[in-house]
Amino acid sequence: MLLKAILVGLVYFVFQLDFLGGTTHISRPIVLGAITGLVMGDLQAGIIIGANLELVYMGVVSIGLAALPDYVSGTILGTALAIQTGAGPEAALALGIPVATAMMLFDAVKTPVSLVFVHMCDRAAEKADPKLFKIIFYVAPIILSLMSCALISIGFYLGSDTVTALINRIPTTVQNGMNIALGIIPAIGFVLLLRQMAGKKNIAFYFMGFFIVKLFGFSPVTVAIIAILIAWLIVANHAETVTENVKGGELDEF
Amino acid sequence: MSSDRNEVQITKKDLRKVFFQSLPAEWLWNSERQMNVGYCKGMLPILQKLYPNKKDLSEAMHRHLELFNVTPAILTFVLGMSIAMEEQRAKDPEHYDTKSINAVKTALMGPLSGVGDGFFLGTLRVIALGVGISLSLKGSILGPIAFFLVYNIPHYYIRYKATSFGYKLGTDAISQLSGSGIMKTLMEGAGIVGLMVIGAMTAQMMTVNITIPVGMGEAAQTVSEILDGIIPGLVPLLFVGLINFLFNKKISPMIMMLLCLIIGLIGAFTGFMG
Structure with a gap:
């Protein structure tokens, strides 16, 4: 069970790898469902669940700058839990939702951390050090996504009900505060650009x-x-x- | 003076390097400047070749760490244009309008994303899904594989070709236009498109609501609602102004980000914002 939980968490890493290969869309439910099925020992169930989830999430793509609902973690956990409990594709969607919510909250934690890395890249540029720049570039997302992998593993280990109960304990004010901050932070990038161009x-x-x-x-x-x-x-x-x-x-x- | 000039030629091999180095463009995508780190990473082979001098390299890296975002599949086209411009700049740094490099990038960001998202996400991906899902629903492993291939073969082909296409277009345009005053006017045009798109993105991405109620009962409105009634989007614009002010005071962006978090938490706890 513990090993399975770790493996399921690592499927999230596939999502990150998608960006390494040039945004190849291997993070879509249709692919991730199959991989999760493979990890869970039931490839065929994974493929079918993945296809069903893809039908639901098909419209969810990052067109322009719209924020994404976290269909990645939702797919992985939903598929894994559905196979674990022997439930069908319909259950996968419901089982994945609490975790998808939790992961969206976790994004609010990941964002400041990722920005620390981005600013480290700025400093590497300051020193004109391409080597350091590349090291930070490659290592940072690995650290960030391993954090998410761990969360997925825990989510799978605890099961859907426990996750829901845990989420309800996070004060809504903290969640709201993070959301408000995420609405302001983009201004920093815009101003940086404006100062150059305008x-x-x-x-x-x-x-x-x-x-x-x-x-x-x-x-x-x-x-x-x-x-x-x-x-x-x-x-x-x-x-x-x-x-x-x-x-x-x-x-x-x- | 002539010691600053650089006659290094960009070769096909360099362009290929940029294609491969820029694949992970979204690997460190971030909410502050989006695809910037990936873009700079893609430009590195060129920048290192053009600017052996540390000071120049540092400036060039900073230049390409500015906010940028585009459909990743056609990113190489923009990179190609940037390469052509950087090559030109390296030849004659004193007379080159360095600002134009980012002006062109920013101007391309909106229109190209519109075309790119429409084709790659709206069309190609949907076709690939159509093929993949029907196979997958039957439980066949060919489903995900077909999806992957149908999407990615055209994706990589176009992405690869776009590198030299962008470079050629950039070089031709520059050599054709340099000398005439038209280059300057064109850059002005690029700047206009860029600025308007940034303005549009600001309006779309920034959401700040001040929810302090004004008035009583049914007629009560929030501060944001009243301000929006006067000038729509005044509150987000005030925040842009505030951040610009902080930059004038040389506050580091890192501290500004923490400040944003603190503002968010205070706003949520007091209920002043939402």
């Missing part, structure tokens, strides 16, 4: 993009299209004297 002459475009979304509810992609048209207008008017070269320019922009 000046008095063009900062208005930043606000234009911001308010278009706030006022009309457009997506950033829509704003990008509008922005290209505006830029086109401005560039074309500026470049009247050298019109010949504009064609190459449009390509460059897109």
